[in-house]
Structure formats: structure tokens, C-alpha cells
Amino acid sequence: MITYLGVHKSYGEHAALTDFTLEVQRGETLALIGPSGGGKTTVLKLANGLLAPSRGTVLLDARPIDEWDRQELRRAIGYVIQQVGLFPHWTVERNVGVLPTLEEWPPEKIAARVNELLTLVDLEPDRFKSRYPSQLSGGQAQRVGVARALALSPAMLLMDEPFGSLDPLIRAQLQTELLAILKTVEVTTILVTHDLTEAFRMGTRVAVLADGKLEQIGTPAELLSEPRSPYLKRLIKANLLQVQP
Amino acid sequence: MRPRVLFQLAIALALPLQGQTITIGSKPFTESYVLAELMAQLITSQTGIKVDRRFGMQGTFTSFSAITDGSIDIYPEYTGTGALAILKSTDPADQGLDSLRAKFKRLYGLTWLEPWGFNNSWAIVTKQAFAARHNLKTITDLAQVAGVRGAFTHEFMQRDDGYPGLIAAYGLRLAEARGIQHVLAYDALAADQIDVMDAYATDGEIARYNLVVLQDDRSFFPQYLATPLIRLQTLEQFPGLASILNRFAGQISSEQMQALNHEAALAGNDYAVVVQKFIHDRTAGELVSRVEPRSPLLRQTRRHLLLTGLAVLFATVLAVPLGIVMVGRPVLSRVVLGVTGVLQTIPSIAMLGFMIPLLGIGVKPAVVALFIYGLLPIVRNTYTGIDEIDPHLIEVAHGLGMDRWRRLIWLELPLAAPIIFAGIRTAAVIAVGTATLAAFIGAGGLGEPIVQGLSFNDPAMILSGAIPAALLAMVIDAVLGWVEKRIARQPVGPG
Ligand SMILES: Nc1ncnc2c1ncn2[C@@H]1O[C@H](COP(=O)(O)OP(=O)(O)OP(=O)(O)O)[C@@H](O)[C@H]1O
Ligand SMILES: [Mg+2]
Numbered sequence: 001m002i003t004y005l006g007v008h009k010s011y012g013e014h015a016a017l018t019d020f021t022l023e024v025q026r027g028e029t030l031a032l033i034g035p036s037g038g039g040k041t042t043v044l045k046l047a048n049g050l051l052a053p054s055r056g057t058v059l060l061d062a063r064p065i066d067e068w069d070r071q072e073l074r075r076a077i078g079y080v081i082q083q084v085g086l087f088p089h090w091t092v093e094r095n096v097g098v099l100p101t102l103e104e105w106p107p108e109k110i111a112a113r114v115n116e117l118l119t120l121v122d123l124e125p126d127r128f129k130s131r132y133p134s135q136l137s138g139g140q141a142q143r144v145g146v147a148r149a150l151a152l153s154p155a156m157l158l159m160d161e162p163f164g165s166l167d168p169l170i171r172a173q174l175q176t177e178l179l180a181i182l183k184t185v186e187v188t189t190i191l192v193t194h195d196l197t198e199a200f201r202m203g204t205r206v207a208v209l210a211d212g213k214l215e216q217i218g219t220p221a222e223l224l225s226e227p228r229s230p231y232l233k234r235l236i237k238a239n240l241l242q243v244q245p
Numbered sequence: 246m247r248p249r250v251l252f253q254l255a256i257a258l259a260l261p262l263q264g265q266t267i268t269i270g271s272k273p274f275t276e277s278y279v280l281a282e283l284m285a286q287l288i289t290s291q292t293g294i295k296v297d298r299r300f301g302m303q304g305t306f307t308s309f310s311a312i313t314d315g316s317i318d319i320y321p322e323y324t325g326t327g328a329l330a331i332l333k334s335t336d337p338a339d340q341g342l343d344s345l346r347a348k349f350k351r352l353y354g355l356t357w358l359e360p361w362g363f364n365n366s367w368a369i370v371t372k373q374a375f376a377a378r379h380n381l382k383t384i385t386d387l388a389q390v391a392g393v394r395g396a397f398t399h400e401f402m403q404r405d406d407g408y409p410g411l412i413a414a415y416g417l418r419l420a421e422a423r424g425i426q427h428v429l430a431y432d433a434l435a436a437d438q439i440d441v442m443d444a445y446a447t448d449g450e451i452a453r454y455n456l457v458v459l460q461d462d463r464s465f466f467p468q469y470l471a472t473p474l475i476r477l478q479t480l481e482q483f484p485g486l487a488s489i490l491n492r493f494a495g496q497i498s499s500e501q502m503q504a505l506n507h508e509a510a511l512a513g514n515d516y517a518v519v520v521q522k523f524i525h526d527r528t529a530g531e532l533v534s535r536v537e538p539r540s541p542l543l544r545q546t547r548r549h550l551l552l553t554g555l556a557v558l559f560a561t562v563l564a565v566p567l568g569i570v571m572v573g574r575p576v577l578s579r580v581v582l583g584v585t586g587v588l589q590t591i592p593s594i595a596m597l598g599f600m601i602p603l604l605g606i607g608v609k610p611a612v613v614a615l616f617i618y619g620l621l622p623i624v625r626n627t628y629t630g631i632d633e634i635d636p637h638l639i640e641v642a643h644g645l646g647m648d649r650w651r652r653l654i655w656l657e658l659p660l661a662a663p664i665i666f667a668g669i670r671t672a673a674v675i676a677v678g679t680a681t682l683a684a685f686i687g688a689g690g691l692g693e694p695i696v697q698g699l700s701f702n703d704p705a706m707i708l709s710g711a712i713p714a715a716l717l718a719m720v721i722d723a724v725l726g727w728v729e730k731r732i733a734r735q736p737v738g739p740g
Contacts, residue, residue, distance in 0.1 A: 050643055074646030085641035089659050098645060 001026045001156060001188045002047055007056035009042050009212075016042045017212045020056070026155075029182060029189040031203025033196065035231060039212045040192040041082060044158045047190065048077045060156070074099060078149030082160040082192075084141050086133040092118070092144050093129040099151040117147040120184070122177055139163075139170050146178070150185060157182075157189045163198070175201055196235050200224070208232050267479065267486075270308050270320035270606075270687065271300040273700040275516075276365065276447055276502065279509045280321035280471060282520045286534035287489050290524070294483065298537070299606065299687035301696040303594060305330050307601055307686060313353050316605035316687070318479040319490070323365060325469035327357070329406060340467050354477050358487055359494030360470035363502045367401065367466045368446040369411075369459045375440050376457040383462040387441065388415045394439045396425040401443045406467055408443075414465040428702050445469075446499050449507030471502075493527065513703045514694075542713060549690035549717065552683055553676040555612045560619030560672055565665060567620075568627025569653065578628060585621040593618075593682045601686060611688035615679055619672035626668025630661030663733035670725040677718040681710065691717065 002024045009017040017039045024030050032040050045051040046058050049065045058065045060076065068076070086095050093114050094101075100110040118125040121143040133141055142162055149157060162178070163171045175198060182189060193199050199206045200220040207217040208229040215229030227233045267288060271281035278300050285296040299317055302308045305326055311317045327349070328339040338344055342357060349355045369384055376382075379390045387393065401407035402424045411417060419441075425433065430442040431450045444451060446458060446469075473490050480486055497505075505523060509516035517536045524532050571578040591599075596617065600610030634657060642652045658665075684692030691714040698706030 048644055050640065070646040070648070074644075079641075079644040081637060081641055081644065083635075083637040085635075085637045087638060087641075087656065102645065102647065102651070 001061065002190075003057075003059040003062075004043070004046070005057045005059065007046060007053045007058060009039075009046065009051060010054050015212055017046075020212070020214055022207065022214060022217070024188060024190060026188055027186065028204040029191060029202055031199035031206045032190055032192045032209055033194065033199045033206060033232075033235070034209035034215075035211075036194070038210045040209055041160055043209065044079070044160055044190060044192060047156070047158055048079050049073055074102070075152050076154055077156045077158060078152070078154040078187075080142075080145045080149045080157070080159040080162050082164060084133075084145045086136075086141055086144055086148075088133050091130050091132060092123075092136070095133070095144060096147045096151060098148060103152065113151060117150060118144075120150070120181055121147045123147070139166050139174060142166070143174070143177075146181070150181070150187075153185060153187075155188060157187045159189065160192045161194065162191070164194070171195075171198070178202065196239050265482070266295040266297050267319065267483070268297040268299055268317045270302050270311055270317035271298075272304060272308055272320070273301040273685070273696050275449060275506050275510050275701050276445075276471070277321055278516060278697070278700060279505055279520060280361070280473075281319075282517050283493070283524070284319060284321070284473060284490055286517075286520055286524055286536075287492055287532070288486070290532050290534035291489055292483075292485075301684060301693070301700060302606065302687055303597070303685035306598060307606065310601040311606045311687065312355060312474060312476060314602075314605045315476065315478075316607060319473055319475045321471055322357075322474040323469040323471055324357070324360065325366060325467040327474070329467060335405075337467075342470075342472075349474075350477065355474055356477055356480070358473040358475060359491045360472040361493055361497040361502075362495040363447055363471060363497050363499040364468050365445050365447045365471055365499070365502070366461070366469040367407065368444050368461070369441055370434075370444045370451060370456045371441045371459065372434060372437075373455055373457055376459075381457070381459060383460040384411075384415050384417070384465075385462050387459055388417050392420045393441060394421040395419045395441045396421075396423045396430050396433055396439045397443045398427045398430070399424040411465055414463055447502040447506055449503060449505075449510045452500075452503045452507045496527070510701050510703070513701055513706050514697075514709075516701070542709075545689065545691050545693055545710070546713060546717065548688075549677070549680055549692075549714070552608065552611050552615060552680045552688060552690055553673060553721075556615030556676050556680075557619050557669065557673045559612070559616045560623055561669055563616075564620050564623035564668075565627050568624045568665075569631060569657070571624070571628045572631045572657075581624060582621075582628075585624055588617050589621045593679050594685065597682060597686045606687040608688050610686055611680070611683035611690075615676045615683070618675055618679055622668040622671040622675070623665070624668075626671075627661065627665045630664030630668075631657045633664075634660050663729060666725070666729045666732050670722065670729055673725060674718055674722050677714065677721055681714050 004020050004022045007017055007020040008015065020043070032043060034040055042051065046053055047060070047065070049068065052066060060068060096114045096117050097110045100113055105113070114129065115125045118128060123140060123143055128136070128140070133144070136144065146159070146162055163174050166174065179202060191202055203220060205217060205219055206223050208215040208231055210229065210231040216223065216227070216232055223232060224236070227236055269281050269285050271277040281298070281300055285298055288294055289296055299311070302311060308317070308320050308322070309331055312320060324340055324342065324345060327345050328334050332339055332348060339348070342360070346357055349357065369387065371381065379386070381387055381390070397408055402422070408422065421439070430439070431454060433439045434442055434456070435454060444456075450456070451458065475490070505519065508519045512519045521534050521536050524534050567581060571581055593614070596614045597610065600614050604610035604613060638656060638660070639652065642656055647655065680690050681692035681695055683690050684696040691710045694710030695707050695714070698704065698710065
């Protein structure tokens with residue numbers, strides 16, 4: 001579905017991504033883990049054309065990203081950014097309805113879709129529709145962000161730490177909800193996370209990205225039984241320590 | 246009486262352009278107001294011509310620029326000023342009327358009518374007691390007295406035809422010679438803190454304080470004969486006008502003008518009535534002129550709001566798009582902020598002065614000047630307002646595939662609106678304050694009574710413009726502040 005071929009990305013002198021090659025298969029959920037600054041967000045932005053590779057190619061359905069036009073891309077790819085990024089001056093309804101509005105859907109159809117999406121992310125439409133982002137809790141805002149990205153039923157979903165900075169219980173609950181959603185809507189997903197449990201729980205495959213390099217990729221079982229990436233090893237060890245009483 | 250009436254009828258018939266308007270200007274001091282009003286009443290009492298009064302224009306430069314570009318048709322000027330300040334000629338021959346008329350016709354298309362008679366040159370004045378004690382009649386007498394303390398206007402101290410020339414011509418040696426504000430000099434003289442000062446020969450204060458004018462026995466001071474200065478074109482258009490305006494030619498003495506200035510200053514706002522009475526008395530009741538009702542506060546306030554409103558509107562229309570375009574263009578923003586910043590530092594009076602050669606006098610140049618002052622706050626706030634929007638929101642907009650226009654209308658403008666509006670509010674408050682100076686270039690507004698009050702040295706008159714202007718600024722600030730808060734509070738959605 002999406003393919004990175006020998007991609008380099010540098011910001012000025014600093015290389016954020018080096019010789020990155022990866023193929024995300026249709027229907028899978030690829031969990032992307034790695035240390036802060038490892039290049040995870042960069043990988044996502046290369047997928048939806050917010051960034052262009054310095055070298056190499058990124059293909060969506062075998063077509064280079066830069067050959068897609070903006071409208072095609074927004075229909076094909078939903079993007080949930082790390083900072084949530086709801087428009088503060090719009091109600092939840094307008095935020096969730098922004099893509100259909102851009103697509104010039106008739107208002108009734110937009111309203112119906114917004115209800116559907118809010119229900120999907122477990123927010124009661126009548127309670128939340130007319131709120132502003134400042135009137136939402138962190139978790140509610142992140143769910144609205146997910147709903148916004150799903151509005152046009154994209155084939156591909158890019159999620160950059162959608163549950164970052166949430167307390168563990170809510171986080172677990174949201175993971176369950178998201179798994180259910182991903183099953184319902186059948187979408188290819190790249191999910192960025194810092195959290196090992198989350199990656200193993202959500203990902204059909206897990207990729208480890210540190211210092212701009214792909215250190216290891218495989219199913220959760222493969223990674224657990226045979227961790228090669230130094231970052232992964234440290235992460236597993238730290239998690240075991242945490243779990244032991 | 247009968248021939249007189251016929252004469253007037255003849256004049257009226259000779260003026261076919263009934264209902265046309267003549268614009269009369271004046272400088273910002275009492276005598277100029279009085280003479281301009283005198284001309285205005287002479288015209289309106291004998292013809293059907295309408296008179297547009299643009300009194301209190303800032304100085305010779307403004308008045309002269311206004312008459313050469315046709316913004317005004319007539320104003321009272323002084324022969325000495327014509328030669329020294331306008332022609333910049335030190336040749337004494339140029340101070341004669343024949344030479345002045347020839348040169349002004351050739352260079353400017355203007356002419357000088359007949360002088361009213363008095364010579365409002367500089368004079369050296371002292372108190373009666375001091376003159377009596379030292380037996381002073383002339384400036385030559387003054388040169389014999391030791392230990393004389395003097396205070397003079399700053400302009401007099403500077404000019405060659407002022408203090409430096411005077412002491413050279415008479416061999417004067419004063420114990421003290423300070424620069425001082427003219428009105429304050431009269432107080433200093435009254436309090437015996439100084440012995441002599443410079444004055445205009447027809448200052449109303451000379452009569453009020455009962456002062457002695459020392460004779461310029463060596464004819465050092467150039468003559469300053471007050472005379473109507475008029476456009477030749479206006480004379481052609483209104484053939485009988487010269488004889489109407491020359492009605493009191495050679496008939497007003499320095500003492501009479503002093504008295505008239507004195508009365509006018511006392512009358513303050515009603516100085517037009519003093520002029521009306523003067524015309525009535527001097528024509529033995531033949532000419533009964535009408536006094537125009539004073540410009541009411543409401544009209545001045547409306548004009549003030551018009552000047553401010555237009556200026557802020559135009560500034561907004563230009564500066565908001567400019568601020569938008571500047572975002573992400575550091576070179577352009579530095580240039581624009583630099584240029585508008587420099588424009589901001591130009592003193593208002595100078596700015597209005599620059600406008601005159603380009604746009605004449607009146608509303609147009611005033612609005613343009615106020616517009617220029619409005620640019621910086623609006624352009625700066627638009628730029629920072631948009632520039633400081635959370636970059637993640639812009640990134641989301643890109644991710645959603647919004648085009649430039651949608652980003653602007655849906656995100657950038659609404660999110661920056663409170664800051665942009667704060668800039669507009671600043672611009673409006675600056676404009677309300679600065680617009681009081683627009684009266685100096687004949688644009689009217691609440692500056693009118695302020696300028697007139699300054700000319701008449703009448704604090705009450707100044708306050709009658711300054712207080713409403715201050716109130717207006719406060720009201721506008723409060724109203725716009727309220728709107729600003731609402732904009733900040735109430736988010737707006739798409740479509
Ligand atoms: N616009 C930019 N300009 C310069 N450097 C950048 C820019 N964006 C990212 N970087 C750098 O590129 C590297 C990778 O950044 P990236 O945002 O992809 O990391 P990340 O893995 O998403 O980190 P985190 O987990 O903290 O979000 C980092 O070192 C970062 O400092
Ligand atoms: Mg990141």
C-alpha cells in the first residue's frame with residue numbers, strides 16, 4: 001500500500017532518516033516505535049506529502065506521493081497529529097466535518113456523517129457536537145482528532161501517538177476502542193507510539209526506528225522472541241522491570 | 246443713500262455667477278481671522294456668492310500653498326512676508342506693491358489688492374512707566390539707556406530682519422536678551438521682569454496693556470502692510486470682487502486694528518459679531534452683514550468621525566492584505582515594517598505640510614495623512630497575529646489538503662482576528678487624536694475650535710474642542726475594546 005524506497009530525509013545538516021526502506025501492506029496495522037527524535041513523525045509526514053524526501057521515493061499504491069494531487073491524497077489518507085491540532089475556534093461538529101465540508105458534501109449528509117463518527121469514537125453526539133476543543137478533556141480531544149481523520153473513510157490512516165500523555169487506564173480503554181474501530185473500517189494504519197505494550201497490542205507488525213534508522217521489523221511474537229535492536233532490548237528490559245513486583 | 250443703492254445693484258449685476266463659492270483662508274492668529282472674516286462678510290453682504298471659510302491654516306507655507314493650488318481663493322497676507330518669506334528676496338525694492346504685484350502675477354498667478362492701511366511690522370514695545378522714566382520715544386532713544394532687559398520671540402531672535410539686524414542698525418546693547426513665548430512675554434513685561442519685548446504693531450495686547458511702541462526711526466523693520474492676496478483667476482471669474490474687497494482700503498490704522506484685534510480676542514468665539522459691528526459702524530449702517538452661525542459641535546464631531554473613519558477604513562483595506570502577504574516573507578516584512586515605522590515618526594504637522602503640495606488642503610490630504618499613521622499598527626498586528634498561530638494547526642490544514650485561500654479564510658484570519666482588531670483599534674485612537682491637527686489644513690473637525698483658541702489665546706475655546714476630542718477618543722476606544730473582546734470570545738466557523 002505504502003512503500004518507502006531508500007528514503008533519506010535531512011533538515012539542513014541533520015539527517016532525520018537514513019536509507020529507510022519499508023513496505024506497509026494493505027490492511028495491516030504497523031506500529032512504529034522508537035526513541036524521541038528517532039524519526040517517527042518524519043516517516044508519517046513523508047507518507048502524506050507534508051514532507052518530501054531528500055533522496056529516495058515514497059510510493060502510495062505504486063505511485064510516487066508527489067504525483068498525487070492534494071484532493072486525492074486527503075481522500076486516501078487520514079492523519080492524526082501528535083499535538084491533536086483541533087481548530088480552537090470551531091465546534092467539535094465543525095472540526096469533525098471539515099473534510100466533508102472541503103469535499104462540498106451537502107450539509108445534511110455532513111451532519112449525519114459527524115453523528116456517525118462521534119458515535120464510532122464513543123462520544124455522544126448531542127453532548128459533544130457543539131462544544132469547543134477547550135471544553136474537552138485530553139482523551140476526548142484525541143478521539144475527536146481520530147474521528148476527523150476517519151471522515152472520508154480513507155484507505156490509509158496515519159496516527160502519531162494518538163493516546164500520548166493519557167493515564168494508563170484511559171489509554172488501555174482507548175486502545176480497545178481503536179482496535180474495534182480499525183476492525184470496523186478496515187483501514188491500513190501506521191500507528192506511532194512510545195509504548196511497547198501499545199505497539200504489541202495494536203500492531204500486526206512492529207517497526208523499531210532509532211536515530212533515523214530502521215533497526216528491526218517483525219510481528220510482535222518475532223520481536224519478543226528475538227529482539228535484535230538495542231533500543232528494543234532496552235525497552236523490553238525496562239518493561240519487565242516495571243511489571244515485576 | 247440712493248446712489249449707493251444703485252452702486253450696489255450695479256455690482257450685484259456685474260457678478261453673474263450667483264450661487265458660486267469663494268473660499269477664504271486665514272492664518273492661525275487673531276488678526277488673520279478678523280481680516281478674513283471681514284472679507285467674507287463684505288462678499289456675503291453684497292453678493293449672492295457663498296463663502297467657504299478655511300480659517301486657521303498653519304502658517305505662511307500652508308496658506309500660500311493652498312492659494313497657489315486653488316484650494317483657497319483669497320487670504321490676508323502681509324507685503325513684508327510676501328517679499329521676505331515667499332519671494333525670499335532681501336531687495337528692499339521687492340517690498341513695494343508694484344514689484345510684488347508684477348512678480349506674483351508672473352510666478353504664481355496671484356495679485357495683491359489694496360492694503361488696508363496699517364503696517365503690522367515688528368515693533369519694540371515697553372510699558373508707559375518705563376518710557377516715561379527714560380524719556381523714550383524711538384528705538385534710538387532706547388540705545389542710550391543702560392541695563393535694559395529684553396525678551397523676544399524665538400523667531401525674532403533668529404531672523405536677520407529681527408534681533409541681530411536691529412542691534413546692528415541701532416548699536417543697541419541690552420543687558421539681557423532671552424528667547425520667550427510671545428504671549429508669555431506680555432505677562433513678563435506686566436510683571437516688570439523685563440523692560441522691552443518685540444510685538445506685532447497691531448497686537449491687541451498693546452491696547453490691552455496700554456503699552457508704548459518705540460518708533461522705528463531708522464526704518465529698520467520692513468513694512469508689513471496687510472493686504473488681500475487673491476488668485477487672478479478668481480478676479481476674472483468675479484469681476485466686481487476687487488472693488489468689494491477694497492472697501493476699507495487705506496482706511497484702517499494701526500490703532501484701529503489694535504482695537505479690533507483686542508475686541509475680537511475678548512469676544513472669542515463671537516469675533517464675527519465684532520467684525521459685523523465694525524462693518525456696520527464704518528459704513529454708517531449701510532452694510533449689514535450676516536454672521537454665519539458658529540460651526541456646531543455636532544457638525545465638527547461628524548467631520549472628525551468622517552476623517553478618522555475614512556482613514557482607518559483605507560488603512561485597514563491596505564494594511565490587512567499587506568500583513569497577510571508579509572507572513573513567511575522576512576525581507577518584505579522588514580521593508581514594510583521599516584517604512585511604515587519611519588512614516589510613523591514623522592511629526593503630524595510636518596506630515597500635513599507634506600500633503601499640501603500633493604493634495605492641497607481640506608479633507609483629502611488630512612485623510613491621507615491619518616491613513617499613513619494608521620498603517621503601522623494594523624500591518625504589524627496582522628502580521629504577528631497570523632505569524633504566531635500555532636504551526637501545528639497550519640500543518641493540520643496542509644494535511645487536510647486545504648488550499649491557501651481556505652487556510653486564510655477559515656483559520657488564519659479568524660484566529661488572528663482579535664490581534665488584527667486590536668491593531669485597528671490602536672490606529673483609530675491615534676487617528677482621533679491626530680485628526681485635531683487636520684484643522685490646520687482646513688479639514689475642519691474638533692481641531693477647529695482648538696486651533697482658533699490657540700490663535701486667540703483663549704483656553705475656554707481650546708477646551709471646547711479638546712474635551713470633546715478626548716471624550717471621542719475614549720468612547721471610540723471603549724466601543725472598539727468591547728467589539729475586540731467579543732471577537733476574541735466568539736469563535737466563528739466555516740461557511
Ligand atoms: N522542522 C524541522 N527542522 C529541523 N529539524 C527537525 C524538524 N522536524 C524534526 N526535526 C528533527 O528530526 C529528527 C526526527 O524528528 P521526528 O519529529 O521525526 O522525531 P519523532 O521520532 O517523531 O520524535 P518524538 O517521539 O519526540 O515525536 C529530530 O532530531 C528532530 O529534532
Ligand atoms: Mg513525533
